[in-house]
Amino acid sequence: MDWFLQQLINGLALGSIYALIALGYTMVYGVLRFINFAHSDVLMLGAYAAFFIAPAIEPIISLPSLTGALLVTLLSALICAGIGMLIEFLAYRPLRSRPKLTVLITAIGVSLFIEFTCQHKAVFGADTKPFPPLLPATDFHLAGLVVSSNDLVVVFVTALLLAGMWFIVHKTKSGMAMRAVSFNQQAAALMGVNINRIIAFTFGLGSALAAVAGILYALKAPGIEPLMGVQPGIRAFIAAVLGGIGNLPGAALGGLLLGLLETFAGGISGLSSYRDGIAFAILILILLFKPAGLLGKASVEKV
């Protein structure tokens, strides 16, 4: 029983990270109808931003501390928001009127470009670097179960950001514009929505989310390298599809389910090497039987 509950906790903690990354994927998809594959690399850049900012602010605010962690995360999120908007401006905006496939391929190109540029020794280098502890961490022991404070932080932040994103999309003017752009770009433009600004805003927000996820991911596993985003990025993408891509609560649900499945698979002796395979098998099954995802609504493409 202890074993089961502990795996539940492990799975939820891992799933929350996937959920957080999936939020960024799903939001960009929701507005623009394309998968921003560079999202997982912005996540990595977020972790590196924190890696470089932390020693710089250490003389002012001691680390690990809550205020220090908040400040580092905020600055990294701002930097990544800028990077996200830059990527959109340079790589995606010129292609906006082209077929979606063109943009999708470009996104893969951007992703590979970032990964391999960062692996160059003049940039970050390919070796793993120790990530500084930003938050004071303790492990809570409850009747044989272990809950790490970092895991609680991840769950809390994911819930908070999910609520925040939901609020922005559904209750603010920018959110309304985002939904309008998502519904029909031309019509939204005719109604006076500044398309460029809304899309840039979406990318900025998505990238800021990626940065927060990257930092939390690095806190959990304190070694960072330029390819660190690839694996969780794929999981988060699957989570977004699983939950119904474009759907915010769906992304969170998909992330949690995937984290749980992966953890339980890892804990079973013969299955532990199939962890990755299981994630992809789920993707294929979902696409076969419920293409719109668990919470997604099937929609008819207008021709």
Place this chain on the structure above:
Amino acid sequence: MNLFKRDFIVLGMFVSALAGLTGCGGGGGGDTILVGEFASLTGKEATFGISSHEGTQLAIEEINAAGGVLGKKLELKTEDDQSKAGEPANVVNKLISKDGAIAILGEVASSRSLEAAPICQQNGIPMISPASTNPKVTETGDYIFRVCFIDPFQGTVMANFATNTLKAKKVAVFTDVKSDYSKGLAKFFKEGFTKAGGQIVGEFDFNGGDKDFKGQLTAIKAAAPDAVFVPGYYTDVALICIQAKQLGLNVPLIGGDGWESDTLVKIGGDAVEGHYFSTHYAADAASPKVTAFVEAYKKRYNGKVPDAMAALGYDSAKFLADGITRAGSTEGAKLRDALAATKEFEAVTGKMTINAQRDAVKSAVILQVKGGAFKFVETVSP
């Protein structure tokens, strides 16, 4: 048209004559002997490659300072293979055919040594790997040597250590399914440990590069082992140690030479304290040979303490020089025979003899992580 053609021929002759002139400095004919080295100076296993290269370079400098071999100086030409598959074939081909190296030193990683070995074999150029422990490396052919022990030995060493020193009865094995090195060690560890009367209570896998191991570690904890064998590389191992500690899995984790890097301690912090791994040599072992090497290395590289890869790189170059001296020639076949006949060679990493498979037979050491450094525990003879 004809005129142009003739000009080209003249030019070609001139260029080749020039190449011949400069070539004299590099090949075996001049006053230096060219030794080629390929190493992962950048990329994922760069800490291993840089260490072995620094050791090799130090050895070459020492040999030259003592008058060289056969009255000639050794010249080391190093190529970086960027820890990438495909690259070793390119650079080793270049070292042999363009530069005229008489022998090749390298690589640390078994997969990259396996790529270069057939090229050296075909060209009849002896290749000496400093640290590739996979048995397949020297199976490529009779020109391929190594100065380190092989995985079956290392796996068995750790099995004996778990049985005799840790008094472990039940052990769980946690393998990196992506790595031949890890799978090989796990296999030989399991064989050795069960033969010694121990019981394997859990076998779990991870993928090198994973960041979350809690699913497997929770199950390992539930199996209540006395120790966990983790034959992985340092970055994964550091994260595994952290998460094992968080989950309250308070038994020794043990592993192989893939653990040995400062990065293990930098990432793992106090979570890696107290764990053990086997490797090729200990910088704090009290032999005069080791002390002299550590002093020389520190002097040459700003106080840096040499790790096992540095010691093996050093040994590979000294082993080669010894072979050339005994062969009295740099000719491939003669050099090969001399190297194959090496017996009781005094290396920094222990006294070694080359066996029929061209593998070094020598002892291993067990180190423990203590106070953020690697401390010598015991020596295990084959």
